[in-house]
Structures are given as structure tokens and as C-alpha cells.
Amino acid sequence: YFFHKHQLIIGKTIKEQFSSTVSDKPNDIHAKLMLQYPTVPDWWYYIILLLTVLVAAIFCSHNGLMPIPVMLLTIVFLIVLVLPNGIITATTNMMLTGCALNDFITGIILPGHPLGFLTFRVFSCACQNQIIVHLTSFKIGHYMKISPRVVFCSLILSSVISCIIHYITAIYLLNHVPKICSKSNLAWKCLNVENTHTASVVFGVVGAFRPGSKYFPILWAVPVGFVLPIISWCLWKKYPEIKWISYINFPILLLATANLPPAPTVTFPSWVIVGFIFNYIIYRHANDWWEKYAYIFSAAMSCGVAVCGFVIFFVLNSPHTNTPSSLWRSGGSTGDGCPLASANYSGILPAWRQYL
Helix, strand or coil: CEEECCEEECHHHHHHHHHCCHHHCCCCHHHHHHCCCCCCCHHHHHHHHHHHHHHHHHHHHHHCCCCHHHHHHHHHHHHHHHHHHHHHHHHHCCCCCCHHHHHHHHHHHCCCCHHHHHHHHHHHHHHHHHHHHHHHHHHHHHHCCCCHHHHHHHHHHHHHHHHHHHHHHHHHHHHHCCCCCCCCCHHHCCHHHHHHHHHHHHHHHHCCCCCCCCCHHHHHHHHHHHHHHHHHHHHHHHCCCCHHHHHCCHHHHHHHHCCCCCCCCCHHHHHHHHHHHHHHHHHHHCHHHHHHHHHHHHHHHHHHHHHHHHHHHHHHHCCCCCCCCCCHHHCHHHCCCCCCCCCCCCCCCCHHHHCC
8 A cells, every 4th residue: 555646546546557558548648649659569578578587597597596486486576566666656756676575575485595685686676676767768758759669679778788888897896996895995885785785694694584583573664664654544534624644655754764774874964954945945935946946956966966976986086096084075094984883882893993
């Protein structure tokens, strides 16, 4: 259940979404115009599905990464999550990957198998992201009146090219950056990689959330998260005169916390401050300015981050550049400006921190 647009989306609505097509929207001007283009034949999708499943099965069985039935389970996992994930992404611009649920399931069906855990996670979470990105691209193409077949071919070609570039880049960095993704190379800490590795150990090896384990009670958050949207919906139906209740959206509130690890400490406060200023203060007191510049400013900030990433890498973090540890952006000898961040409650640092 997901509470969006003042309705509780249940089986009937989901069934309608699965069975509806562009031709079923006679009052939608965009749908009318897009009917002039030939649609993507179903057999195009079937061929892509067959080829990818075949390659995945050969890859998993030949390398012993994951049993074939478990690999097929990832397809079921994707089918179940694609619609609720798409609904949340379309209405909130926040993507629900289902990685937490995936990690828990994998830890049960593949205990003591970290490589299988990582493979299952790639096939489920990464493919879920790819599905949403493709749907988003089709939606943009729909509004820009681009032929669906052109969008389809562009997406397939770009996916192949990006895979090749990512692989070449990863191999190059591993071979040319000394001690990459290690504690001693603060400029290349690889936080996302460390986060994934930690998850593979916790769920795939240790099994910290299995029944009887120390952290098993944390799983009570699953039914709680399931019930909370229903409660907010019931409150809205009972007290429609209280306007602020309609703005309670637990999927958004809870989904934001999923991005905490491994984000730096400053990320969330910056996000809250900028969001509050632009989407509350400016929106309320200078709405005309907000309508004209808010999204342009958002795009400019995203581009600025990308440009700064290149500048910081080539000027300060290049393997052949020595940056003084006292420089403000380097974060001192620990790289993050928080020398006690890794200490326990007694203030004792781990050994690897003491000798940095």
C-alpha cells in the first residue's frame, strides 16, 4: 500500500495500470499526438528479455555465482516491485530500489554466500534502477513527441555503451590508482563500494538479521512501514478539514533515511536547508520568482556539483597531486575533518585510524 494523491492504491488501480495503453487515454492530448507513431513491438522486448536471461544464466552457472532458480527469482522480484516503485518515482521523484528487502531475502536463501549475495543485489537493485530510468526516458520522449522506437533503440545503445565505459574505467582505476578503496587512500574512499561490501558481509556471511540473531528485532520495522501509510490515509479520510494531514507521506519520510549511508554528514542538512528556503519560503513569499527560476536553479546546482567533481579530482585528488593535509578541503589527516568519528563511546580510536 502506498499513500499518494489522496488515495490508497490497491489491487484494482494496479490492475488498471498494467492493462492500460496509450490508446485508452482519448482525452490526453499527448496520447493523441503519440498515436501517430508506430509503437514498439512486443517481440522486441521479448528478444531483449530472452537474451539477457540467457546470458545471465550462463554467467551465473559457469562462474558458480548463483543457482539458476535464484537468478530467476530476481525476475519475479523485479516484476513485483516495478509498479509501486514507478508510482513513487513518478509522484515524488524518489526511487524505491527495494535493496533492504532484497538484502534480507538473499541472506535467507543464500546464507554464507557473499558472491551470490552481491550477484543477486546487482540483478535486482541495479536492474530495478535501470527499469525506472528507461520508463523515465520513455515518459520524456512521450512529452517531447519522440518516436517510441527511436527512444527504445537509443536506450539499448546507450546501455551497451555505458557498460563498456564503466568496465574500462573501473579496470583503469584499479590498475593505476595506488591503494584505491582502502583506508590509507583518503581521496579514493569508495563509500558506495564499502557500503555494498559491508552489506554482503552482514547479510551474506554473518547473517545478523536471521531469526534469533541480535539484530532480528529490527525487522519489526517492515510491518510498521507497511501499516503507517494506511494510518495516515485513515486519518485523512476521518479529518479532511485538517489540511496538513494530507501532506503526510510516510514513503517519502522513510525513503529519505535509506540514503543516509554512506552520504557525508553535511549532505542531509544542506538538502533540508535548500529545500526549506526554496520550496517553502520563496514558494510562499515570491511564487512568481519560484515558478520562473526554481527548477533552473536546481539544474544549475546539479551541473555545478558535476563540474566541481571534475575540478576537485584533477586539481586536488589526482594520484600525482600532493595535497597538504592542512588544506581546508582535505579534511585534515583523517580526510573527513572528523578525527573522532570512528572512535567508540569511550573516545578510543581503532588502530587503522591512529596511524593515519
